[in-house]
Amino acid sequence: MATTFKDKVVIITGASNGVGAATAALFAEQGAKIAAFDIRDPPAATSDSKIEIKCDVSKEDEVNTAVKQVVDKWGTIDVLCNVAGIADQFQRLTDTTNDALNTIMGVNFFGPFYLMKAVIPHFLAKPGEVQGEGYMTQLPKKGAIVNVCSVAAVRGAAAGAAYTSSKHALLGLSRNTAWMYHRDGVRCNVVVPGGILTNIMGNSGGGARGEHLDPVGRAILQGPQSVIPAVTMPADTANAIVFLAGADSVNGAEVSIDHGWTVA
Template identity: 30%
Template sequence: MSNIQNRVIVVTGCSSGIGLATARLFLERQAIVFGIDVGAVPQKLADTHSTFTFHQADLTSDQAVEHAIAKCIGKHNRIDVLVNCAGVSDGWSSADTIQDEEWERVICINLTVPIRMMRAVLPAMKEQKGGSIINVASKAGVSGASAGIAYTSSKHGLVGATKNVAWRFHTDNIRCNAVLPGGVATNIASSVQMEHFDSAGFNSFFPTVQLHVSKDSEGTPVPVIGVDDVARGIAFLASDDAKMINGALIPIDNAWSTI
């Protein structure tokens, strides 16, 4: 996929998990990556790749999205690809237990911020007559039985936004697709605010999750999908090899999506 060489790619959540793997893969394929994260700079990427720029920001803050995209365009004069990867998990809360604070946090980070990011990059993509947006959704974007209500709603919303943007801008040569990872070994579990953990909700949904994961020698559930598996799917959708793929939802879950 050499056709992503020298393309300017924005990756949110670049300091860990799928975002880090995606940024690293794009850099290895000689793209120019503008990484955004609320956390610390991924130092190895910064030390190894001169084509990597890091921007630390809390994208939920007022004007943070607009400032980040302005900085990227100011440095590179264009944006070819946006990867909305940053996200948080919920505490498995259901409609009868969800608290406003948890709902608003998860919806803002997982849905509002990606929509703001798309709004911010679309003018540049329209002007340059092309671009690719990849949203990292989830199995929970098409299922009601694999996460709590906040995470499920946020990812369903992101799926809808993906389809809407794909159709609205398809005549501008702008593509918008989503990957739907299954369970992946990342640090997203650390984003759960345990004061909102709903054990009854967890016990209801987790049997569905167990159909997808393997177990280690002690019987502990272990995800079978790696961050690099998801990164390769994202890179494909960003490339010209996927130039007629628009509005698609690509499961990366070893057939979990079939149930």
């Protein structure tokens, strides 16, 4: 068993399903202490190395309470993985209601914003200062953030208006965070998955097989001009998340897991 993350405290949002569940399993294999946040009711059992906390990431008070529970139990946080997300149904701007936009921004953008705002102060409170100067500078290693974006964060032709906006916003916030905190020893990277074989459409109020997708948006995005390649598995993205969490010199990176969709 690899022990890269032995006894490291890792928060994972959206941990009950899909990519979040796969990520929690990989960190657990490496000996991490897992704080699994999800809007779903958690299983009753908890253990010394895993706590499950019911938390709607779009609600700042719930996020702050959940993060406090983690610090109260383990005293510190080492890694934050913002995985929780919901999809739209491929609606164009004129078919996107304000409520739908707010809901999707709430989970996909404000969720990671609230989590990072609550967690970064705990990273910064750890001991460790910049050593040396110029080319010989050594940065402290205080904490790692991995945010789950999407091909919809870097292309306009991957989802509807709301989801595309939320993931573009998350990419921008991630880049800014990576740079603003790099001298403090806080890293922030993103994964950019293509289609993943999960039930995100069903879990987001649509049909599991895409039967509720907006026909106009779908025809535009998935029509004859479409370059959408094969789906990936949740473990593919989970592997990239764990890699980025442990890659001490990698900051502000975007790792695509999409069979080349991003460069098509």
